[in-house]
Amino acid sequence: MKVLIPTPLRSYTQHAWVEAGxxxxxEVLKDLDRQYPGIRFxxxxxxxxxxxxxxxxxxxxxxxxxxxxxxxxDELCIVQALSGG
Amino acid sequence: xxxxxxxxxxxxxxxxxxxxxxxxPARRALVLVATRKGAWLFHGDAARRTWRADGxxxxxxxxxxxxxxxxxxxxxxxxxxxxxxxxxVFCSTDFGRTWKEATKPPAFAKAAxxxxxxxxxxxxxxxxxxxxxxxxxxxxSPQGLxxxxxxxxxxxxxxxxNDDPTYREWMGTVQDGTxxxxxxxxxxxxxxxxxxxxxxxxxxxxxxxxxxxKTFAPxxxxxxxxxxxxxSVVTFHDPHCVRMCPSNPDRLYQQNxxxxxxxxxxxxxxxxxxxxxxxxxxxxxxxxxxxxxxxxTAWVLPMDGQTxxxxxxxxxxxxxxxxxxxxxxxxxxxxxxxxxxxWWTIKRxxxxxxxxxxxxxxxxxxxxxxxxxRDGGAKWACFARNLPEIYAVEAxxxx
Numbered sequence: 001m002k003v004l005i006p007t008p009l010r011s012y013t014q015h016a017w018v019e020a021g022x023x024x025x026x027e028v029l030k031d032l033d034r035q036y037p038g039i040r041f042x043x044x045x046x047x048x049x050x051x052x053x054x055x056x057x058x059x060x061x062x063x064x065x066x067x068x069x070x071x072x073x074d075e076l077c078i079v080q081a082l083s084g085g
Numbered sequence: 086x087x088x089x090x091x092x093x094x095x096x097x098x099x100x101x102x103x104x105x106x107x108x109x110p111a112r113r114a115l116v117l118v119a120t121r122k123g124a125w126l127f128h129g130d131a132a133r134r135t136w137r138a139d140g141x142x143x144x145x146x147x148x149x150x151x152x153x154x155x156x157x158x159x160x161x162x163x164x165x166x167x168x169x170x171x172x173x174v175f176c177s178t179d180f181g182r183t184w185k186e187a188t189k190p191p192a193f194a195k196a197a198x199x200x201x202x203x204x205x206x207x208x209x210x211x212x213x214x215x216x217x218x219x220x221x222x223x224x225x226s227p228q229g230l231x232x233x234x235x236x237x238x239x240x241x242x243x244x245x246x247n248d249d250p251t252y253r254e255w256m257g258t259v260q261d262g263t264x265x266x267x268x269x270x271x272x273x274x275x276x277x278x279x280x281x282x283x284x285x286x287x288x289x290x291x292x293x294x295x296x297x298x299k300t301f302a303p304x305x306x307x308x309x310x311x312x313x314x315x316x317s318v319v320t321f322h323d324p325h326c327v328r329m330c331p332s333n334p335d336r337l338y339q340q341n342x343x344x345x346x347x348x349x350x351x352x353x354x355x356x357x358x359x360x361x362x363x364x365x366x367x368x369x370x371x372x373x374x375x376x377x378x379x380x381x382t383a384w385v386l387p388m389d390g391q392t393x394x395x396x397x398x399x400x401x402x403x404x405x406x407x408x409x410x411x412x413x414x415x416x417x418x419x420x421x422x423x424x425x426x427x428w429w430t431i432k433r434x435x436x437x438x439x440x441x442x443x444x445x446x447x448x449x450x451x452x453x454x455x456x457x458x459r460d461g462g463a464k465w466a467c468f469a470r471n472l473p474e475i476y477a478v479e480a481x482x483x484x
Contacts, residue, residue: 008145008167038186042170045203046192053169080169 001070003032004077009043012036020076025056026066028076043078055079113483114439116447117161118455119148122473124163126151126181128483133445133459136468142181150434152210153481154236156218162237164207164223172206174223176237189239191223191231193247202227202247209434210237211272214279224269228256228286230298244298255289255303255319263287270433271327275334283327283337290322291339307355309343325371326433333380336411340373340385340433347412358412362387366399366406366417371433372448377440381411384418384438384462386431386448397428405446405462421465422456429454434477441482449475 003020005013013036020035022028026048033040043054048066050056056063057077058070070076114129116136125140142148146165154160159178166172174187193202204225213220219236222243232243246252259266268287275281280297283304290308292301303319310321323342330336335350345359345368359368369390376382384407388396398404404419430451439445446458453472458465 008170037188038173038190041190041192042173045171046195047199047201047203048195049203051169051171082169 001028001072002075003028004075006078006080008080009039009078012039021072022070024066024070025058025063025068025076028070029066053081055081114445115153115481115483116437116455116457117151117153117477117479117481118449118469118472118475119151119163119434119477120449120453120473120475121147124148124151124165124181125469125472127455127469133439133441133457138469139181142184143175147206148476149206149208150210150477150479152212152479154212154221155481156212156215158484160236162210162221164210166206172204172225174207174210174237174240185238187233187238187240189241191225191229191240191242193229194242202229204229205266207231208268209270209272211274214274215276217279222272222274222282224272224284226266226268227259228267228269228289230269230272230284244294244301246292246301252289252301256286257288257320261288261320271324273327273329273337275329276331277334283329285324285327285339287325287342288320288323290319291324291327304348304353305355306353307348307357308339308341308346309357311343326373328373328375328383330375330380332376332378336380338373338375338383338412340370342369344368345370345373345385345412356412358408359385361408361413362406362415363417366404367391369394369396370431371396372431372436374436374438374446376444377438378442379409382407382409382461383412384436384446386436388430395428397430401426401428403427403429405448405458405465407462418458418462419465420463421458432476434479435475437478437480439480439482445480447478447480449478451475 003018020028020031022031029040114133116127118125123141123144128137148165150164161177163175173190175184177184191207207223208226209224211222221233223231229247230243231240233240271285273283282294285291290303290305293304294301305322310316314321326340328338337348339346344357346355347358348355362368366387370388373385384405389399403422404417406415408415436448443460449455451474455469456467
């Protein structure tokens with residue numbers, strides 16, 4: 001599926017849009033980390049929880065469950081929720 | 086000339102060391118600056134008079150510590166995160182021209198029951214013993230101790246303390262720690278024995294291991310806590326910065342939330358040497374550095390610890406204080422520093438000392454100014470300003 005990478009994480013991908021595969025959000029993030037080592041830990045902590053300021057949107061809907069099933073035609077947008085100065 | 090030096094060496098090792106320092110080939114100075122918005126490398130000439138700023142590196146990243154490995158003189162490690170992404174460690178072997186990210190940054194073990202902790206940021210980096218090349222230790226927030234055996238590329242929890250129930254109790258909660266999270270810091274390796282380690286926790290006291298981390302024990306006797314609390318409870322202790330004297334590894338100094346201390350091993354009771362500071366200034370602060378060749382000499386940068394604890398320069402008049410007799414007396418060193426209306430805060434990692442003779446001292450303020458002295462603190466000069474909030478300053482030398 002197509003994945004939109006936010007600017008703070010493009011040092012890993014070098015591109016705004018990348019391709020990643022998986023049957024769940026967790027699997028897609030794992031595939032991203034396989035392609036771009038280190039990127040997952042910046043978004044998901046060691047307890048497998050989404051980091052506080054990282055949000056995932058699938059086809060425009062916010063997703064909070066890493067085990068959510070995904071289809072290859074879905075579009076995943078990763079968003080940085082900026083706050084503070 | 087050579088004969089005279091040899092004779093001096095036999096009669097007076099300190100004089101000999103000074104003479105040797107003067108005759109060594111000139112080395113370039115390097116000051117590593119970690120800030121809330123990135124890192125800078127300040128390259129100095131041999132005389133430490135002109136400086137070239139190289140940076141920002143990792144603009145927008147919160148960099149808590151930037152350290153050069155003295156064992157190879159070229160490996161740099163940076164503890165970084167952004168305000169919105171998880172923490173990581175970057176490594177460079179070409180003084181920041183290129184950086185390589187850790188493939189496995191410090192991270193706690195996953196707990197099946199959901200009670201596990203998550204590293205918010207790596208706070209402190211310490212190269213291990215000279216006989217353990219590529220080994221590094223890291224302290225994190227919340228308090229965790231980690232080790233890398235491959236120059237900072239992969240990290241693993243070190244020792245048992247990260248998950249030990251007693252240590253977890255001593256670490257307290259996030260609310261017990263410093264405003265941006267409780268921290269494990271001041272990881273110190275005895276140069277005589279790689280298995281002899283110390284670390285400090287804010288909060289959670291000072292701890293020592295004699296067996297390479299298999300066991301640790303608190304080392305808090307003599308340390309005071311905030312009024313009304315029980316000093317026998319490890320949780321309440323808040324060492325801000327612990328230093329070991331390179332010339333005498335049996336002597337430790339400490340700037341604590343509650344005073345300045347010295348400890349001479351094998352004794353295990355800290356002595357509050359800050360009692361000898363002027364009453365109007367007090368002995369509260371964050372940072373402390375020690376002389377590379379004289380275990381009686383140490384410097385502090387006092388912060389106002391009265392009433393609501395502003396932790397700014399007392400009376401708006403910043404000064405470094407030095408002791409040259411192990412803490413019996415202290416002397417004010419403020420020549421060149423602002424004489425009024427300078428409400429500085431200097432954090433625990435933001436002061437450093439080089440190994441020159443005379444010694445160079447460096448510190449950075451949270452208002453983004455870098456100051457230095459080429460003469461042990463007798464005179465001060467600002468050599469960079471308008472930087473972001475400075476978290477850490479480390480002096481190093483390049484061949």
